[in-house]
Amino acid sequence: MSKINGKTIWLTGASSGIGLALAEALANKGAKLILTARSVATLEELAQRLPGEHSVFPLDLSNPEAAFEQSQALVANEAIDILINNAGVSQRSAVLETDLSVYRQLMEIDYFSVIALTKAVLPQMTARKQGHVVTIASVAGKVGSKLRSGYSGAKFGVIGFMDCARAEMAEHNVQFTTICPGFVRTQVSHNALTGDGSKLNQEDPDITGGISPEECAAAIIKAIEDNRSEVIVGKGLSKLAPTLQRFFPNLVRKISAKR
Numbered sequence: 701m702s703k704i705n706g707k708t709i710w711l712t713g714a715s716s717g718i719g720l721a722l723a724e725a726l727a728n729k730g731a732k733l734i735l736t737a738r739s740v741a742t743l744e745e746l747a748q749r750l751p752g753e754h755s756v757f758p759l760d761l762s763n764p765e766a767a768f769e770q771s772q773a774l775v776a777n778e779a780i781d782i783l784i785n786n787a788g789v790s791q792r793s794a795v796l797e798t799d800l801s802v803y804r805q806l807m808e809i810d811y812f813s814v815i816a817l818t819k820a821v822l823p824q825m826t827a828r829k830q831g832h833v834v835t836i837a838s839v840a841g842k843v844g845s846k847l848r849s850g851y852s853g854a855k856f857g858v859i860g861f862m863d864c865a866r867a868e869m870a871e872h873n874v875q876f877t878t879i880c881p882g883f884v885r886t887q888v889s890h891n892a893l894t895g896d897g898s899k900l901n902q903e904d905p906d907i908t909g910g911i912s913p914e915e916c917a918a919a920i921i922k923a924i925e926d927n928r929s930e931v932i933v934g935k936g937l938s939k940l941a942p943t944l945q946r947f948f949p950n951l952v953r954k955i956s957a958k959r
């Protein structure tokens with residue numbers, strides 16, 4: 701049976717980048733999408749243009765408690781087959797120059813909102829004895845590098861959350877897939893937070909040299925279909941980094957300090 705065709709998939713961060721490419725690929729495979737982000741007009745235009753029947757469920761994930769409350773109305777009316785926690789915000793600022801409030805903001809969106817939405821869907825998934833939670837973490841959740849201390853902290857954390865929830869949910873037949881992309885050509889560096897919380901609004905050569913959002917979306921869908929626990933997606937050093945970190949941690953520390 702197809703993991704995608706005919707399935708109800710709740711996708712966050714659907715207005716841009718990896719989420720937008722995922723929305724297009726999943727709709728083409730026959731999924732019924734619930735599209736979440738803050739950009740309502742973009743989501744509505746997307747829902748109209750994609751093949752099939754889709755709905756828009758706007759949320760601001762910088763307030764996970766409110767997002768959890770708002771999600772109760774959704775889960776009361778929809779049986780979610782797959783939740784894809786894709787929305788996220790990156791960072792480009794040094795520890796010495798980053799306000800504490802920026803660390804908190806990154807944690808709200810990249811860590812707590814994943815927990816909030818996962819907790820919103822788990823009661824119905826455990827009751828139905830089926831379901832799949834997918835979270836787009838990052839290679840930055842495996843390897844720390846400069847200017848991403850808050851983002852990396854949140855992504856390391858979310859990988860831990862996914863590992864624990866996977867273990868607890870195995871007996872309920874709810875699957876957990878963690879995706880760790882390397883560099884993907886999206887708006888991520890434009891939207892990245894700087895030390896005072898403003899957006900970077902700049903290209904990042906690492907990101908422009910990355911894989912396309914469509915390639916990333918295809919790899920994510922394959923990971924869902926193959927029911928993988930964790931997949932590293934990307935090319936070059938960003939894809940190799942987690943393996944290098946595991947076997948040659950001191951080498952990776954030296955490279956990170958030089959880059």
Ligand SMILES: NC(=O)c1ccc[n+]([C@@H]2O[C@H](COP(=O)([O-])OP(=O)(O)OC[C@H]3O[C@@H](n4cnc5c(N)ncnc54)[C@H](OP(=O)(O)O)[C@@H]3O)[C@@H](O)[C@H]2O)c1
Nearest residue numbers: 713715716717718737738739761762787788883884886887
């Ligand atoms: N691109 C990369 O190189 C890369 C690498 C590793 C991991 N990732 C991860 O991949 C995921 C997608 O990122 P992307 O590269 O596609 O970046 P992007 O183009 O900047 O898209 C980010 C998405 O997240 C949504 N979002 C941001 N803040 C939100 C909030 N407060 N509430 C609700 N939605 C919010 C945005 O929607 P609105 O602005 O409309 O709300 C947008 O749809 C993120 O989790 C990111 O950390 C990306």
